[in-house]
Amino acid sequence: MIIGENIHKSFGDLEVLKGVDLHVKPQEVVVLVGVSGSGKSTLLRCFNFLEMINEGKITIDGHTVNPKKDNLTKIRAEVGMVFQHFNLFPHKTVLENVIEAPITVKKMKKEEAKKLGAELLKKVGLEDKANVYPSKLSGGQKQRVAIARSLAMQPKVMLFDEPTSALDPELVGEVLQVMKQLAEEGMTMVVVTHEMKFAKEVADRIIMIDEGRIIESADPKNFFENPQNERTKQFIQLVE
Amino acid sequence: MPEIFVTVYDVFMRTYPGFLEATVVTLQLTAIGVILGTVIGLVFALMKISGSKILQTIANIYITIIRGTPLIVQIMFLYFGIVEIYTMSNFWAGAIALGVHNGAYIAEIFRGSIQGIDPGQREASMSLGMDRRQTMSRIVFPQALRRSIPPLGNQFIITLKDSSLVYIIGVAEIFSLGNREAAQSYQPFESFLVVALYYLVLVMIFTFLLRLYENKLDVDRA
Numbered sequence A: 001m002i003i004g005e006n007i008h009k010s011f012g013d014l015e016v017l018k019g020v021d022l023h024v025k026p027q028e029v030v031v032l033v034g035v036s037g038s039g040k041s042t043l044l045r046c047f048n049f050l051e052m053i054n055e056g057k058i059t060i061d062g063h064t065v066n067p068k069k070d071n072l073t074k075i076r077a078e079v080g081m082v083f084q085h086f087n088l089f090p091h092k093t094v095l096e097n098v099i100e101a102p103i104t105v106k107k108m109k110k111e112e113a114k115k116l117g118a119e120l121l122k123k124v125g126l127e128d129k130a131n132v133y134p135s136k137l138s139g140g141q142k143q144r145v146a147i148a149r150s151l152a153m154q155p156k157v158m159l160f161d162e163p164t165s166a167l168d169p170e171l172v173g174e175v176l177q178v179m180k181q182l183a184e185e186g187m188t189m190v191v192v193t194h195e196m197k198f199a200k201e202v203a204d205r206i207i208m209i210d211e212g213r214i215i216e217s218a219d220p221k222n223f224f225e226n227p228q229n230e231r232t233k234q235f236i237q238l239v240e
Numbered sequence B: 001m002p003e004i005f006v007t008v009y010d011v012f013m014r015t016y017p018g019f020l021e022a023t024v025v026t027l028q029l030t031a032i033g034v035i036l037g038t039v040i041g042l043v044f045a046l047m048k049i050s051g052s053k054i055l056q057t058i059a060n061i062y063i064t065i066i067r068g069t070p071l072i073v074q075i076m077f078l079y080f081g082i083v084e085i086y087t088m089s090n091f092w093a094g095a096i097a098l099g100v101h102n103g104a105y106i107a108e109i110f111r112g113s114i115q116g117i118d119p120g121q122r123e124a125s126m127s128l129g130m131d132r133r134q135t136m137s138r139i140v141f142p143q144a145l146r147r148s149i150p151p152l153g154n155q156f157i158i159t160l161k162d163s164s165l166v167y168i169i170g171v172a173e174i175f176s177l178g179n180r181e182a183a184q185s186y187q188p189f190e191s192f193l194v195v196a197l198y199y200l201v202l203v204m205i206f207t208f209l210l211r212l213y214e215n216k217l218d219v220d221r222a
């Protein structure tokens, strides 16, 4: 569904991704782990073309993206992204947040978009918050709106960059619950998270990134019980 | 002490018909100065964030010159400059000078509020498939505009007071009337006290209206 081959990305002299190969199959849930600064966010942002790769190629749903020729706007619409800090639009209500892109990008009729929006808000358990502004929501609610907003574009794959890291501990569960449900419905997902319980339960594969390279890739059982790389062993000890 | 109240009161009562007319002129100058300044400011703010080196340089030159020279010099300069090429009333020359002056400050207000929007807003918008133009017009500008309102209101108040400087080209606004009154009546102290009161009351009214409006914005969003 989403394939990265030999991805290199530098910021000035700093090479952050040093040849990453990642093949995410349809309906697969991949959890990315790694210490701070290892390049997890950068990798996700490359998949969404918020950052442009310096070398390598990215294929989304069978189409190898050519950043010079392709309409990146259209490609971004197919790849949903959920951010650590939600990034809801504060000047729009919850429902308006969700229907903004379907209306402006897909030219969906307002009535139709509202129906879709209401369905999605119901899915994330926030149908009663449709007309409030984001400032009135808890962090967990904000993140669920952000997920609904992303789903409204019917993306082929969803990227999550530490979706629960900015939340109070008691609000983490409600967001993970929604993500788990998405995974069960067959959404292809790449998730950066420190929630190891979620990784064990939901991930098909856990990938460890270290200094811009993939150093471990295994199903959760093997990842935790039989890690091959020294750094992975250290990492597991740290989180367990 | 009570005596001064009596004389100020006398001056006030004697001059208010003229001052009311002058107040209208001051308000007109201010309104035109701010509206024109907003249009100019918007254009130059867009130039500054455009990413084009040439446009940025032009905008920087304009802003540097305006902010680096006294308004009264700009008024004279524009007045004699414009009158050379195109005959127009002193009023319009003054109003345009105020607009050009304000444009530089308002450009900075707009630029600041656009650049002050969290980059995450742009990223979220782009990640949803909105293009640059849609992101700007639907996500960034509406938020930036709200942020601009308090400093724009502030600029309005500054302009109201600054408009007194166009007395130098003989526009019959509050200050120039006060000036004349002071000379003719031999009561300069009382005359300028009355002038000060007019400005003070106007500024207080606008400050109050601005507060109301800002509160309304907050309530809307809550």
Ligand SMILES: Nc1ncnc2c1ncn2[C@@H]1O[C@H](COP(=O)(O)OP(=O)(O)OP(=O)(O)O)[C@@H](O)[C@H]1O
Binding pocket: A011, A014, A016, A034, A035, A036, A037, A038, A039, A040, A041, A042, A043
């Ligand atoms: N826009 C940028 N300009 C310059 N350097 C950047 C930029 N974005 C990221 N970096 C650098 O790239 C490296 C990897 O950053 P990245 O955000 O991908 O790490 P991460 O694995 O997501 O870390 P964290 O767990 O802290 O979120 C860091 O050293 C960071 O400082």
Ligand SMILES: [Mg+2]
Binding pocket: A040, A041, A042, A161, A162
């Ligand atoms: Mg990160």
